[in-house]
Amino acid sequence: MDSNLFPEGTKRCGLAKFMLWMAFPAAILLWGVYAAGQIFYHGIGVTGLDNYFGFGLWITFDLAVIALGAGAFFTGFLKYILKIDQLKNIINLAVVLGFLCYSGAMLILTMDIGQPIRAWFGYWHPNVHSMLTEVIFCITCYCTVLIIEFIPLIFEQKQLNKIPFLHHFAHHLHVNMALFAGIGTFLSTFHQGSLGGMYGVMFGRPYAFREGFFIWPWTFFLFVLSAVGSGPVFTVLVCTLMEKMTGKKLVEYKVKALMGKIAGTMLCVYMFFKIIDTWAWATGYLPSIGLTFEQMFYGNVYGQWLLWTELVLCGIVPAIMLITPSIRNNPTLLYSAAILDCIGVTINRYVFTVQTIAIPVMPFDNWEIYAPNWAEWATTLMICAYGALVLSLCYRYQPMFPQELKLNKK
């Protein structure tokens, strides 16, 4: 029925089957829209956030998807600036994922900030000393860059591309894509860093505070490294999930292994510095303000297991797996390493967001425990559902995967 819209020469499932699948994410999306309606109507009081936990699931989710969405800028940088040509086979997916991650994060922020109508104050009354100001600048600008990178892909849709203006427009954007990739790299590197810097500058919060270089705390650099060490393999994981769901080969394994190698290399560099940073924090900084390493952890919810899982199981282990060719070239092991890597960066963003503010700094204060409620989960899952819907539409109607025809020849 809609086969005229499919990418040239490709086969897709019937419209009814497609609609049946789309009903699942659509239902979750509607649930999220209902929760968002409650939040906008009644206020953020309907969530599980409180005066101790001003940041919670939403900010953790935002930081995690922004880190995992780093596949877009880093793959773009490697493809367009360093000219690693093989990556052209996965760059479209990386760009779409980046766009989804960033636009999803911004949608969450519209609910998370108490006065969304004032969001533009970040530009009108900027505080140049605040890392968050830099984040506001770069995220909004980079989201625009991602839209510019996404547009040619939309216009390359078979029917749209027949319109001469759209065809030429998309072509010229493609010609100049290196410029946008460069701008994107600059913007994204900075705000990945500033998100880390946001925590590192909080000198009243010993779990997060770090010394640093010039105006940037060490977390600035660690967040950049952890993002480029995990973003590329997140793209690989989504690609593989799409392959499993569609039953088609979309990107040749060589390219996935290359992405794994790139992420693994960056993850090794990250882990090297992260371990030094953690050591210096635990043995140098904490004792200097009268605290011990053990005092930073509490019970199971905020236990040390989180740190060791992040550093060892989801840090050192995937780093070694990804840089070892024999492991990387085994699909099961590559995907396992990729999953561990993504979990590791998510734990990192979680502890910096939630554990940082859960720790009682005043000696007579108590540990408090944060649990997100249904409204936060529904809106967070809404963004995941939005991603699934857009990716499904892109796969069905856009020429996302240049190798699809070649890899699926009967």
Place this chain on the structure above:
Amino acid sequence: MQQMEFDTKWTMVVDVDKCTGCGACMVSCQAENNIAPMKEGSNKLKTLTWMLVYELNNGKEFPNREVAYLPRPCMQCGHPACVPVCPVVATTKDEEGGIVSQIYPRCIGCRYCMAACPYHARYFGWLDPVWPGGMDKALSPSTSTRPRGVVEKCNFCHSRLLDARQRARAEGMDPNKLPDGWYQPACLESCPTGAISFGDAKNPEHKVHELIKNPNAFRILESIGMEPQVYYISRRDWVREQSDNVAPGSHAENHAAEGKH
């Protein structure tokens, strides 16, 4: 960010040993600053308490157990953690006297300042403020109400500072050199035991100028270096010991031990 210094330093000194934990300061703060009661106020992490009384204890069992009550307003830090992080300059420390301001019409409600403050002195308007019937008619005319979705906090009853300055001008005096007692926050006025003192710590004619030199005076979390403008006094060692983190084996403990010997 550099620490800002002014000629006047509005300072609160709380004698913890005089505080009975009655909560009058909290109530008067709520009334003075038009803080709406919450419909469902059982979750104390969601209620708005610009002034909050903490209960401390000496960690011993009955009959050796002792308690103390510690009222905690905004510390109006000399080196605030909240001010530099605000992305929209909605909180500043730029006025003579050193009170950290909160500009409600500019706050976007990101709550970064709340995350940065280790004293939990900042609160967020989670829901629309609603006053029960008739109570809205008793709102204080000098304090602005806030919409939901912005951060709010103690400002040492700043409108009372403006009133005191106005009075000084009317009487031909320097509004930046107020006599002791002309400017008093609501919590001080309502304290039945006189546990709270307030004034300009840099003015030798003000009582707090001497009080902060008391050997039993301390500030909370001095090791972090936020330079609060709120001091506490207690003659009990175990209370003073809870003012800062001195973990076993830490550098701070070693320093403390050296100081004692």
